[in-house]
Amino acid sequence: MKTSDETVRRQAVEQLDRAAAGLDAATLRRLRQARTRALEAPRQQRHWGPALALAMSLVLALGLWLHGRQAVLPETGLQDLEVLGAGEGLDFYEDLDFYQWLVVSHETG
Amino acid sequence: MAPGGWGRRATRARTEGGAVLDNRLALDRFLAAVERRAYTMARLATGDGEEALDIVQDAMLRLVQRYADRPQAEWAPLFHRILQHRIRDWHRRRRVRRLWGGWFGRAPADGADEDGGAPPWERVADPASPEPLRELARREAGEQILSALERLPLRQQQVFLLRVWEGLDVAATAAAMGCSQGSVKTHLSRALARLRQRLEREGIHENLG
Known part of the structure; x- marks a missing residue:
């Protein structure tokens, strides 16, 4: 004989209800004690201060990081484009420090 | 300070005191209404009365300490979330204990009941029944259903309950449960299939009528 899902549900619920209703006196007494202990326990207050401080620190750190990325990366990118687009040879760029020094020494000298 | 200020403060204190008392009474009623079913669920999940009591007590404590000020409509889902979480924790800890016990030769017995007694549903009597034999058959069939529920994989059992x-x-x-709605549907479908197979295999439905 085929059993439908509805039959399974109904029979299980009947047995579970019966089990819950038929708990022995000792178990019920201990459940009451557990309830009383829970109700008498001091309640925890939610302290939002630390969480708020952490969230603000994270936002600040993220902002600084993004700002740092924006400040450095595009500049490097533009410099690279400028180098790639220029007709100078690679030797010129390798000796750039030397030319900078030459300019400075010429201006001061 | 003006006497009116003291009066207002006293009135506010009385109102707050009354609200705390109301909240405590409401919590007491809520917990009293769910404790038997919570215990039965934990008992089915652990197979152990003492562990079930600990789990239920822990769930009650956590609800009161953390969520007592939440709207009453949220208490039931919160309580069940805590309870199911505690049950899963218990199973995780037991797996670890068994692993260690296996290494050191002290594995605890599976589903052992420390008090050595029968589960509560086996002690349930129905003196009002006019047909003792039929009632006995029904009771045995009921025990088999609960036993089948007890043997379901934990997630299927939790979803079913x-x-x-x-x-x-x-x-x-x-x-x-802390899972997706799709998982809930899958677990329920599998749980129903397993229970149905068990009922059909053992002819339990015939005794339950």
């Missing part, structure tokens, strides 16, 4: 017994909808069950 929350959806079918507690009557939570799919979304509330998923929230209590």
Whole structure:
């Protein structure tokens, strides 16, 4: 004989209800004690201060990081484009420090 | 300070005191209404009365300490979420204990009942029944159903109890279980299939009528 899902549900619920209703006196007494202990326990207050401080620190750190990325990366990118687009040879760029020094020494000298 | 100020403060203190008392009474009523079913769920999940009591007490404590000030409508889903979480914790800890016990030769017996007694549903009597034999058959069949429920994989058992017994909808069950709604549907479908097979194999439905 085929059993439908509805039959399974109904029979299980009947047995579970019966089990819950038929708990022995000792178990019920201990459940009451557990309830009383829970109700008498001091309640925890939610302290939002630390969480708020952490969230603000994270936002600040993220902002600084993004700002740092924006400040450095595009500049490097533009410099690279400028180098790639220029007709100078690679030797010129390798000796750039030397030319900078030459300019400075010429201006001061 | 003006006497009116003291009066207002006293009135506010009385109002707050009354609200705390009301809240405590409401919590007491709520916990009293769910404690038997919570215990039965934990008992089925652990197979152990003492562990079930500990789990239920822990769930009650956590609800009161952390969520007593939440709207009463949220207490049931919160309580079940805590309870199911505690049950899963218990199973995780037991797996670790068994692993260690296996290495050191001290594995605890599976589903052992420390008090050595029969589960509560086996002690249930129905003196009002007019047909003792039929009642005996029904009781045995009932025990078999509970035993089949007890043997379901934990997630299937939890979903079945929350959806079918507690009557939570799919979304509330998923929230209590910390899983997706799709998982809830899958677990319930598998649980029903297993229980149905068990009922058919053992002819339990015939005794329950």
